[in-house]
Amino acid sequence: MSTLILPPQATQAGLAVDVAAFAMHAGELQVLLVERGSLPHARTWALPGGFVHLGEELNEAALRELRTKTSVELEPRLLEQFYTFGAVERDPRGRVVSVAHMAVLPHGTVRVTGGGNALGAGWFPAHTPPTLAFDHQDILNRAIDRLQIRLEYALLALEFLPDTFTLPELQGVYEAILNKQLDKRNFRKRLLSQGVLTTSGERRSGVGRPAQLYRRASRVRIPGTL
Amino acid sequence: MSTLILPPQATQAGLAVDVAAFAMHAGELQVLLVERGSLPHARTWALPGGFVHLGEELNEAALRELRTKTSVELEPRLLEQFYTFGAVERDPRGRVVSVAHMAVLPHGTVRVTGGGNALGAGWFPAHTPPTLAFDHQDILNRAIDRLQIRLEYALLALEFLPDTFTLPELQGVYEAILNKQLDKRNFRKRLLSQGVLTTSGERRSGVGRPAQLYRRASRVRIPGTL
DNA sequence: GCAAAAGTGTTTTATTTACACCCATGA
DNA sequence: TCATGGGTGTAAATAAAACACTTTTGC
Numbered sequence: 045m046s047t048l049i050l051p052p053q054a055t056q057a058g059l060a061v062d063v064a065a066f067a068m069h070a071g072e073l074q075v076l077l078v079e080r081g082s083l084p085h086a087r088t089w090a091l092p093g094g095f096v097h098l099g100e101e102l103n104e105a106a107l108r109e110l111r112t113k114t115s116v117e118l119e120p121r122l123l124e125q126f127y128t129f130g131a132v133e134r135d136p137r138g139r140v141v142s143v144a145h146m147a148v149l150p151h152g153t154v155r156v157t158g159g160g161n162a163l164g165a166g167w168f169p170a171h172t173p174p175t176l177a178f179d180h181q182d183i184l185n186r187a188i189d190r191l192q193i194r195l196e197y198a199l200l201a202l203e204f205l206p207d208t209f210t211l212p213e214l215q216g217v218y219e220a221i222l223n224k225q226l227d228k229r230n231f232r233k234r235l236l237s238q239g240v241l242t243t244s245g246e247r248r249s250g251v252g253r254p255a256q257l258y259r260r261a262s263r264v265r266i267p268g269t270l
Numbered sequence: 271m272s273t274l275i276l277p278p279q280a281t282q283a284g285l286a287v288d289v290a291a292f293a294m295h296a297g298e299l300q301v302l303l304v305e306r307g308s309l310p311h312a313r314t315w316a317l318p319g320g321f322v323h324l325g326e327e328l329n330e331a332a333l334r335e336l337r338t339k340t341s342v343e344l345e346p347r348l349l350e351q352f353y354t355f356g357a358v359e360r361d362p363r364g365r366v367v368s369v370a371h372m373a374v375l376p377h378g379t380v381r382v383t384g385g386g387n388a389l390g391a392g393w394f395p396a397h398t399p400p401t402l403a404f405d406h407q408d409i410l411n412r413a414i415d416r417l418q419i420r421l422e423y424a425l426l427a428l429e430f431l432p433d434t435f436t437l438p439e440l441q442g443v444y445e446a447i448l449n450k451q452l453d454k455r456n457f458r459k460r461l462l463s464q465g466v467l468t469t470s471g472e473r474r475s476g477v478g479r480p481a482q483l484y485r486r487a488s489r490v491r492i493p494g495t496l
Numbered sequence: 497g498c499a500a501a502a503g504t505g506t507t508t509t510a511t512t513t514a515c516a517c518c519c520a521t522g523a
Numbered sequence: 524t525c526a527t528g529g530g531t532g533t534a535a536a537t538a539a540a541a542c543a544c545t546t547t548t549g550c
């Protein structure tokens with residue numbers, strides 16, 4: 045415990061982090077949830093999160109909770125706080141303030157299992173999740189808002205995809221996050237005119253005409269990236 | 271003190287709020303600072319702020335700190351949190367997390383004096399403040415960023431002005447916040463085409479040609495307003 | 497040759513930027 | 524009448540939106 049000399053009426057609050065971790069699966073924006081194994085809200089789905097440790101930075105705590113509660117093996121491509129939830133009654137155990145974080149997990153992060161006191165972990169449609177514990181639906185709503193706002197910024201959609209990708213795949217990421225359809229021609233025009241994609245020469249095979257592969261021309265460091 | 275059953279390694283942190291309160295004075299964007307009267311950083315300028323009380327919401331605490339530390343008499347027109355500063359070493363007394371808020375004070379909020387353990391309070395140029403305590407320069411920088419982003423949103427600039435105002439005055443608010451010059455004709459075109467300003471008929475006298483007075487056509491509730 | 501998905505251009509509209517002179521008032 | 528600040532319009536450039544057919548491949 046920290047030894048902090050404070051005025052008597054000052055609140056010592058439990059300091060927590062929660063993480064809304066997003067990825068694309070099956071052409072859909074999905075969010076990573078854990079099933080709580082202990083009270084309160086046992087057996088209810090929740091965002092992975094928990095209390096910050098002594099001497100631990102907020103984003104370190106968010107990363108640790110993400111790893112230990114869900115056993116995701118990949119590094120998140122983006123991890124940043126977006127809002128702090130501190131309503132007096134949000135946690136029945138007492139005053140707990142949660143610094144909510146948003147994370148983007150790269151393509152390939154499929155296998156998750158529960159860890160710590162989580163019974164299990166799994167991916168759920170971000171726009172239509174199950175009933176969530178605490179005020180986690182509020183947190184998720186705000187996380188999606190932030191994700192949509194950040195989308196154009198620094199080509200965030202690329203973080204959801206592998207190194208090489210096709211333009212229809214990229215458009216799918218935009219559509220899944222924005223939850224609406226985009227015009228194919230206008231989308232291609234806009235993305236290619238930014239000049240940050242470079243054709244990767246090869247072509248990927250499947251049904252129908254093969255698509256051109258692209259990769260990002262130069263990796264720009266995104267603020268909020270680890 | 272709250273009685274909170276927590277895992278042993280969990281951090282109980284001091285929960286604080288700090289407020290970057292802005293107003294326009296002398297055609298300049300100014301920020302409200304207090305001179306600290308106690309350690310650490312005694313006799314150093316800082317953003318008004320302090321510890322959250324038991325059972326007190328975060329924005330309530332921000333409002334209370336603003337009032338008691340600076341004795342501003344007017345209601346802020348906007349008060350919203352924008353980022354949480356929680357670096358382990360940001361406060362020498364121990365782990366203190368500060369939920370930083372941004373406030374806009376309306377025209378007329380001139381007289382301020384210190385309150386509580388603040389030696390004094392005063393307005394300073396927001397873009398060129400004095401040396402600040404703790405990480406308050408970081409907080410201020412981020413508050414200005416947020417203010418600039420929010421500027422267009424819901425006609426935030428009007429909150430800095432009295433009920434009736436002239437277009438040159440309004441342009442002055444934009445320029446002070448953005449810290450750059452704007453084109454007069456384009457500015458008027460853009461603002462008037464939004465259709466939210468209505469001419470107030472009268473004219474204000476001074477040097478040079480009198481300016482048309484305007485008022486907002488309909489008051490739209492701004493999210494984050496009290 | 498047909499099903500499936502990729503790829504491609506033009507027109508219209510709206511938005512943004514650049515830019516210079518006249519007007520109303522008080523001293 | 525002059526100094527001071529307020530007010531006005533147009534043209535060019537850029538960005539955004541609407542819209543339908545052709546191409547390439549595997550089966």
